[in-house]
Amino acid sequence: NAGVTQTPKFQVLKTGQSMTLQCAQDMNHEYMSWYRQDPGMGLRLIHYSVGAGITDQGEVPNGYNVSRSTTEDFPLRLLSAAPSQTSVYFCASSYSRGGAGAYEQYFGPGTRLTVT
């Protein structure tokens, strides 16, 4: 049971480049989400999904796209990277509200992204 995995661990992009951050979980969790972590600001929600085929915006969605074609995977796409997107990105998953083990989110190890 690998839990929540994220790739890559580190990435450097030039302004305007695009890339996809990968996130996968093997716990059959319905809910998955992406957060970004910036110094002094805690974690802020970018996008989330309550099941395959269903996604919605969080607090800071601009510049990011997501899709959820399977229960296991929830990739985050940066369409045209900007220096303001330099951050550490965390993926998380949990059962949906009311399910077994509800209310605990499991976090991946993070991807550290630098945009120059």
Next chain:
Amino acid sequence: AQSVTQLGSHVSVSEGALVLLRCNYSSSVPPYLFWYVQYPNQGLQLLLKYTSAATLVKGINGFEAEFKKSETSFHLTKPSAHMSDAAEYFCALDPQVGANNLFFGTGTRLTVIP
């Protein structure tokens, strides 16, 4: 609207001393509350959670927190700090409406002085 406020971005304690990390919340409905710990260059790990059962919640590594509705607080404590407790701690709120989205405080970095 919901929010989480962590008082003190940096807290230093001596090894063996009491650890107290403060968290206050604002929520229009009774929330669920969490404390997560983040060690350097790692992801977040759940320390403990309050989900409307007992107001005093015990977590891993000797930490506990008490939910006080009248004070809208959920402070994290540990009687005796260890060097291994040095990390960043985040308080988070689930407003129990809609999806399982969490609202995080800005974090408190705990330093333990030998």
